[in-house]
Amino acid sequence: MNRYAVFGQPIAHSLSPRIHAAFAAQFDIALDYRAIEAGRDTFAPALAAFTRDGGCGANVTLPLKEDAGALCAALSDRARRCGSVNTLVRVGDAWHGDSTDGAGLLHDLTRHGIEARDARVLLLGAGGAARAVAFALADAGARELFVANRTQARAQALADALDAPARARAWDTLQREPAFDLVVNATSAGHSGDAFVLPCAAIGATTACYDLSYGNAARAFLAAARAAGARVACDGLGMLVEQAAESFALWHGRHPHTTPVLAALRG
Template sequence: MSTARYAVFGHPISHSLSPRIHSAFAHQLGIALEYTAIDAAPVDFATALERFAGEGGRGANVTLPLKEAAFALCARTSDRARRAGAVNTLTRNDGQWHGDNTDGAGLVRDLTSRQGLDLRARRALLLGAGGAARGVAPALLDAGIAELVIVNRSPERADALADALGEPERAHSRYWQDMRDLGDFELIVNATSAGRGDGNGFSAPLSLVNSRTLAVDVNYGEAAIDFLAWARAAGCHDVVDGLGMLVEQAAEAFEHWHGVRPQTDAVYAALRERDPVLVTAD
């Protein structure tokens, strides 16, 4: 019997920890699989995905900047993928791709189970409106936050995400330049590349922070350094990067493909211990 083939698609993708994570899960559970990283620019993604399917690919994870493109290529999508308008987990069924989005579930599980944080009734600010933000926004609402304010440098993207969530009483879009007037938040989630690698760091008004603020970056490692540094300097009560989210969303995908959920704590601890500063986010 041939080994089952899985992959993660992104651009760039050489940094990805997903092959290491899924290999660890498979070893833990005695499942034979091949999991590789495939670099595909947006213009080449559909062709690369079909080639992978033709070579026996059974499932794939999708990272930046392909999550919304993956959604468009699916014959069927889960409810949470449709709410997000983005897909990060693909499964090959009957010659078609079926799409899911495990990002939000991964984030909430990390924050509530691993970090022991309560998200209920928090006023939340979501920075960004791309594939990563779309993946986590519905799950934050489902976790019981009181309000979600979405801010993006391209305001029409923030408007579109707020409209797609379908909860006008709780989810709103605002302008990036108006953040000083938004008040303070108990949860700030960074799902942007703001400040990353431009030498200017991350900057936002300190008035966004109160004594209870939880600051979360969906990125991890070097990609999260600037935002996390700002959050600590601003006096946020809790500061969390996206490594735990990455491991938990991978576990969701693994369970979807193989019918059994792996244990995540040991894999998370090994990644954190081996690479105190990791490369970037999936």
């Protein structure tokens, strides 16, 4: 049986094993997909042990997406550009890294009727997932992309790396910005359970708000977005399913149907 895994910390809550089991059932593929707890200090040895046990593919989540590339012999163009890896593919005796987060986000935005092309976008956060979706939004034709992060230097570094018109903004200056078309939360703030303080002036009646997280981790941001008057507020469960489908296709050469899997998770 082919062995796959998702690495991250914390990881016990991950829905990825359930998602990939559902995908595999669509094609009668037998696979062993499990969640493996690993932090930044333990990821390399954990991946090495997984490799020795016959691992042939893996997903990578917080806080490892920027570290994973260093363990790869080769990177896809999109992973190299954004400096983030969420999918590992075993090729011969080495790992190849790819990033499917951006594609997953764009597929889910389309599902919700949210357009990235010609949109004025505010991205909150500048970590591994933020970098992946920033490049995807730029490639999709975002008219303007503003990056805000608690650490201003990280926001500036991401804005400088993008080809599209991109600007870094200090968090406390967002109140002076006019309303955006799309606000994407890529911070990990929701995982702490604290209230999310949004720059309300940046959200108007035509603003779509999207959190890359889902479940409890997305509740604070979504509540703040609705209170600020956003026209729609979505969590990232659909993105999780869509990026998983892209990973599955890289491993198995077949793209699964995502709609029934997402419906089952929502149910």
